[in-house]
Amino acid sequence: MAQGEKSSGGSKLRRVESSLVELLDLPADVVFDLPRLTVIGNRRVVVQNHRGIVAYTPRQVRVGATGGEVEITGEELQLEAILSEEVVVRGRIARINLRLT
Template identity: 30%
Template sequence: MKMIPKPFRNWLSRYGQLPVDIVYDYPRVTMIGQLHLYIENHHGLSHFSNQEIIINQQQSQMVVTGRDLVIKNLLKEEIVIEGQIENVSWRSPSNL
């Protein structure tokens, strides 16, 4: 939805009852305990090791750190990570 102006996106999310993550192209992150992380709407991987995984988002990067990290599933728009997840954070464009 890159071509839709911001005021119309606001209207779509409020009155069109569309989820904000879809209207603004935000990632949807589901974490189950410290063992399982499910990320929808990503834009690829930047780095992968068993201690750190960096995932590209539309205008930032998500950094997942931990131990024994494994990518269980990698599809075009979703990733499933398992292992001992210790931290999930975002880097803004200024930190890239």
């Protein structure tokens, strides 16, 4: 499939990119477009570089990201801000699961 070829070509490119990034000591979140998380105690999580909201309930928020999603579990969760650059989750946060490849 065309998509498969593209992804295998992409992974080769990724490897070159990876070694280049290590060599040049570049920030990975910028180069690979990875999510960047800022956690403030158990009350706030800021997810930058997100790919939209996958699911939202008061007990769980799943935020889409490059290569998977970020799962935030807790209680009384609110989306304090939803911007194109970042999502801010507020509430009593119990767990953060990174389901990234």
